Amino acid sequence: ETGVTQSPTHLIKTRGQQVTLRCSSQSGHNTVSWYQQALGQGPQFIFQYYREEENGRGNFPPRFSGLQFPNYSSELNVNALELDDSALYLCASSNSDRSRDEQYFGPGTRLTVT
Amino acid sequence: GQSLEQPSEVTAVEGAIVQINCTYQTSGFYGLSWYQQHDGGAPTFLSYNALDGLEETGRFSSFLSRSDSYGYLLLQELQMKDSASYFCAVNTGGFKTIFGAGTRLFVKA
Numbered sequence: 001e002t003g004v005t006q007s008p009t010h011l012i013k014t015r016g017q018q019v020t021l022r023c024s025s026q027s028g029h030n031t032v033s034w035y036q037q038a039l040g041q042g043p044q045f046i047f048q049y050y051r052e053e054e055n056g057r058g059n060f061p062p063r064f065s066g067l068q069f070p071n072y073s074s075e076l077n078v079n080a081l082e083l084d085d086s087a088l089y090l091c092a093s094s095n096s097d098r099s100r101d102e103q104y105f106g107p108g109t110r111l112t113v114t
Numbered sequence: 115g116q117s118l119e120q121p122s123e124v125t126a127v128e129g130a131i132v133q134i135n136c137t138y139q140t141s142g143f144y145g146l147s148w149y150q151q152h153d154g155g156a157p158t159f160l161s162y163n164a165l166d167g168l169e170e171t172g173r174f175s176s177f178l179s180r181s182d183s184y185g186y187l188l189l190q191e192l193q194m195k196d197s198a199s200y201f202c203a204v205n206t207g208g209f210k211t212i213f214g215a216g217t218r219l220f221v222k223a
Contacts, residue, residue, distance in 0.1 A: 004156075033211065035213075040215075040216075041215055041216070042118075042201050042203075042213035042214050042215045042216050043157065043201070043213045044213070045210055045211055045212060045213075048209045048210070050209065055209045056209030056210045057210075058210065090156065090157070092157075101144065101145050101147055101162055101203075101205040101211065102147070102159050102162060103147075103159060103211070104159065105149075105156040105157045105158070106156060107155070107156050108156060
């Protein structure tokens with residue numbers, strides 16, 4: 001069983017630029033959620049995709065957008081980067097057909113905005 | 115607003131038992147999860163409670179009281195490798211999970 005993978009591991013961008021982060025879900029999972037984790041804080045929910053549709057969103061502006069593909073891999077896109085976007089971005093896959101809210105996290109992408 | 119409260123830090127001795135509490139105030143509640151995160155690592159799932167009571171998984175147990183909006187994670191026979199951050203998280207329904215700020219556990223020899 002393949003775990004959740006993310007790419008790239010680290011990324012440095014300049015304010016105003018755009019970035020795309022990628023996530024490959026665990027085999028058999030149909031749901032992916034994206035989180036932003038600032039240093040010393042808990043993960044903050046960005047949005048969730050289920051079968052290629054966004055079905056839940058946290059308090060993040062529209063410049064945070066995403067996609068889920070038929071193979072359940074996913075992308076997080078952030079436009080017009082701001083300094084406060086510097087954080088660890090985590091994706092988590094799960095199977096929404098099960099009753100337990102058990103999410104499997106990838107290792108994350110560390111984004112630095114300068 | 116929606117919030118989860120947990121202690122910021124807990125210190126315990128190797129071999130001891132430690133309890134990490136979590137109180138929550140959310141607009142919806144489907145269940146309470148616990149995750150462990152080592153420095154530089156990804157959160158890993160520990161347990162999930164949807165109903166009141168105690169769930170046991172090896173050295174870890176988790177408890178939920180829905181009427182009190184309260185839960186805890188109990189770690190027994192502490193080991194040095196248990197030093198990590200522990201997060202409680204509420205599935206609020208509406209396909210959204212809210213995490214607490216985390217409790218940093220230090221295990222001393």
